Amino acid sequence: MPTKNKTEPLVLVVDDFADAREMYGEYLKFCGFRVAEAQNGVEAIDKAKRLKPDLILMDLSMPVVDGWEATRRLKADSTTKGIPVVALTGHAMTGHSESAKSAGCDLVITKPCLPHDLIKEIKKVIGGSGAVAKQKRAPA
Amino acid sequence: MAMARESVAVAARSTVSAEAKLALLEELQRCADIASAAQSTAEWLVTHAGAERTIVAAADHSRGRLAGIAGAGVSTRQYKKLAFSLDEPDHPLVNALTNGSSFSFHRPTDARIPLFGDSGFTSVKVGGGGEDPALGLILICPAVEGPPSNVKWAADALSRSLQRVSMLPVGPVEGDPRLRREHALLFNIINAATDPILFTNMEGQLIIANARAEMLFTAPDDVSEGRRRAVQLNNMFFSAALSRTALGEGEAGRRELLLVDPTEGSDLLFELLSTAVSDPREGTGVVSILRNITDLRQATRQIDENYARLRTAEAEVRAERDRLNLLIDSVADPIIVTDQEGEISLMNNPAGRLFTVVSGSGEDAQRIVRANDAHFTSFVSGLLSTGWETTRRGEIALMDPNTGKQVPVEALAAKMLSEVGELTAIVTILHDRTEAIERNDLYEQLKLASEELEGKVRAATAELANQNELLRRQALELEQASAAKSQFLANVSHELRTPLNAILGYAAMTLQGVSGELSAPQRRNLSRIDANARHLLTLINEILDITRIEAGRMPIQVVAFNLAELVREVTTELEPIIAKSGLEVVSRIGDLPIMRTDRQKVKQILVNLLSNALKFTPKGSITIRAQVQGKHTITVAVIDTGIGIPQADHVKIFEDFRQVDSTPRRAYGGTGLGLSICRRLTTMLRGTLKLESRLAHGSTFTLTLPTTLKK
Numbered sequence: 062m063p064t065k066n067k068t069e070p071l072v073l074v075v076d077d078f079a080d081a082r083e084m085y086g087e088y089l090k091f092c093g094f095r096v097a098e099a100q101n102g103v104e105a106i107d108k109a110k111r112l113k114p115d116l117i118l119m120d121l122s123m124p125v126v127d128g129w130e131a132t133r134r135l136k137a138d139s140t141t142k143g144i145p146v147v148a149l150t151g152h153a154m155t156g157h158s159e160s161a162k163s164a165g166c167d168l169v170i171t172k173p174c175l176p177h178d179l180i181k182e183i184k185k186v187i188g189g190s191g192a193v194a195k196q197k198r199a200p201a
Numbered sequence: 202m203a204m205a206r207e208s209v210a211v212a213a214r215s216t217v218s219a220e221a222k223l224a225l226l227e228e229l230q231r232c233a234d235i236a237s238a239a240q241s242t243a244e245w246l247v248t249h250a251g252a253e254r255t256i257v258a259a260a261d262h263s264r265g266r267l268a269g270i271a272g273a274g275v276s277t278r279q280y281k282k283l284a285f286s287l288d289e290p291d292h293p294l295v296n297a298l299t300n301g302s303s304f305s306f307h308r309p310t311d312a313r314i315p316l317f318g319d320s321g322f323t324s325v326k327v328g329g330g331g332e333d334p335a336l337g338l339i340l341i342c343p344a345v346e347g348p349p350s351n352v353k354w355a356a357d358a359l360s361r362s363l364q365r366v367s368m369l370p371v372g373p374v375e376g377d378p379r380l381r382r383e384h385a386l387l388f389n390i391i392n393a394a395t396d397p398i399l400f401t402n403m404e405g406q407l408i409i410a411n412a413r414a415e416m417l418f419t420a421p422d423d424v425s426e427g428r429r430r431a432v433q434l435n436n437m438f439f440s441a442a443l444s445r446t447a448l449g450e451g452e453a454g455r456r457e458l459l460l461v462d463p464t465e466g467s468d469l470l471f472e473l474l475s476t477a478v479s480d481p482r483e484g485t486g487v488v489s490i491l492r493n494i495t496d497l498r499q500a501t502r503q504i505d506e507n508y509a510r511l512r513t514a515e516a517e518v519r520a521e522r523d524r525l526n527l528l529i530d531s532v533a534d535p536i537i538v539t540d541q542e543g544e545i546s547l548m549n550n551p552a553g554r555l556f557t558v559v560s561g562s563g564e565d566a567q568r569i570v571r572a573n574d575a576h577f578t579s580f581v582s583g584l585l586s587t588g589w590e591t592t593r594r595g596e597i598a599l600m601d602p603n604t605g606k607q608v609p610v611e612a613l614a615a616k617m618l619s620e621v622g623e624l625t626a627i628v629t630i631l632h633d634r635t636e637a638i639e640r641n642d643l644y645e646q647l648k649l650a651s652e653e654l655e656g657k658v659r660a661a662t663a664e665l666a667n668q669n670e671l672l673r674r675q676a677l678e679l680e681q682a683s684a685a686k687s688q689f690l691a692n693v694s695h696e697l698r699t700p701l702n703a704i705l706g707y708a709a710m711t712l713q714g715v716s717g718e719l720s721a722p723q724r725r726n727l728s729r730i731d732a733n734a735r736h737l738l739t740l741i742n743e744i745l746d747i748t749r750i751e752a753g754r755m756p757i758q759v760v761a762f763n764l765a766e767l768v769r770e771v772t773t774e775l776e777p778i779i780a781k782s783g784l785e786v787v788s789r790i791g792d793l794p795i796m797r798t799d800r801q802k803v804k805q806i807l808v809n810l811l812s813n814a815l816k817f818t819p820k821g822s823i824t825i826r827a828q829v830q831g832k833h834t835i836t837v838a839v840i841d842t843g844i845g846i847p848q849a850d851h852v853k854i855f856e857d858f859r860q861v862d863s864t865p866r867r868a869y870g871g872t873g874l875g876l877s878i879c880r881r882l883t884t885m886l887r888g889t890l891k892l893e894s895r896l897a898h899g900s901t902f903t904l905t906l907p908t909t910l911k912k
Contacts (some may be wrong), residue, residue, distance in 0.1 A: 078699060081702060091710075176713075
């Protein structure tokens, strides 16, 4: 297991489907990221304000407050609007991607997305700003 | 004053009528002596010829004296004063008696003729033509302007009268006053007769003529040429007629004689009755009486003319009636004329067929004729019974006696009135309505049929509208169903992705060694899970693509790009597969213009085609050739040396879920949706996708696209 360090980037994974949430969380930790999790929009906003993550991985279709609404509120709040939001959606129909971008998402990724590919996209968004966790190896 | 009076006299003189002249002649005929004849003439001149004063003087040549014997407008003493010897050769009146016929004395200054004071006068000679000495003078005051024709006429008349008087037997007459009276009476009787009476001697010379006869057969010297000629003609005609009578022609001396009225110029027709008279002193002569039958002849002619006219009119009426009969008979409609009693007086042939019984016809025909007659009589009597109605129209149900068929007729009856408004006849025209009724029936049938047809058309139209509405609803439902299907597929795809995402994720993570090192069999099995999950994902993606295209939810985004670059990108992306296949992949790209179309879709097509080529080529090579074709088109061909596709399957492979081998144990993977999607995308880009292939000889897929996609 990689050692956790305060300087490692913190990713808030928001998804109501536990299998997906825990899968990405596990892989991110494996790749050297710190990980926080939220099951819905309300929890996501709460944790974002509290933990100030370096990036939020946001599923769009969720109960209570969905990804679109949560992103809008985060981007409307001065304390959280600087946090990049990467949206994940199972809907491949055009329209979902546009509406997510207009809600304030910085990047929209369509499911299914392999953990390995996701890390690549996340690293692109964070860029050189955060310390990049050491990776074991690329998938075959 | 004298001048004015004179002009009146001139005017009056010219208008002396024939009746006035006749009156003088009659008067003179009655005179038995010189003095009374002279007095009559003097008075006539004052009364009719415009003279104021007149003196008549007679010449007694045996005693050589001229003396006044009569006067008018003057006293007896005054005209008796006129007496002088004819031996005074330079006396103006002696001169007037011997020379010329008339003289006018204007303002006479000679003391020997102080007759009318100092007023002017005219003297006209009486008698004295040729060898004979003048019988006397007529002096007339005032003097006459121009030729004194009326005075001359009077002078002539007087002259003849004086000659006649002098011829009368003087002795016994003078000796026996009774005989003289008788003689005068006889003469007056002859003169009073309105018919001209003449006595001629056997030589045809006129001995005695009454006044009427003188008018016709004598002309004084001064009369107009026309009148003289008329008198001559009359004498000729009379002599001729008389000689024929003398020769014994004609019956009982009765004949017609056409003469000319000398004063009027008109024709006069006379009947001439001549009788021979023997006189012991004068010998045998002829007495002729002329009876004016001009008016009688005219009346006869008038009667003849009227009679002829009557005959003509009668003939015309007959012709008119014949024409009318012909007309009535030629009319096809029955026409019947009834008298004021309602009895039929005339009918034409068509009417005869309805109302008369043909001899030898049966009982039925007779019954029908009787019935027809009854119907008709009741119709006409309806008109007869009303005084004010002049026409009547109605329908009568008759029957044809020959066929027994119904003959419905329309009858029009009209009263014929005389000039005084009395009813003379009723004319009825019957019009056969059988045809009209049949036509009407036919029309009704047609109308019914037409209405029925119209109803059917209406029903059909309504049915059609119904069907249309149904179709429209069905189309709407289909559209809704299609949209629902698309939505369903989208939802299914999403629901499938979520678990698939987890399967793929965990498989990849585990293979990556996130959960620790794996044994070889574990790795092999996990790899199979991963491979099948990826295939499943491809399937889901392709189904989603087709759904999106069909739902019209795959928008076109036109961008400018370099095709050579895109081909490189595609080969780079598929590099891992190419490397694994061990095939040679060659790109032959010519000079290409910048493309303006949907780059993403072109890429998807090329990836698909190249993937297929790699999949179905066991050995050999794959060539990607891109070139310009024409001005606005490019072609990209993917040529392989693979297994090829039999000709029979060239169409099939573009269908959904098709591979040449569709058995479950087929040799090649893939969903079979790839080419189907390519075909749809190519169509969206307004291009074509063609296949050339032979089994075992490889395949060539050629994509042809417009360089610029116009929306």
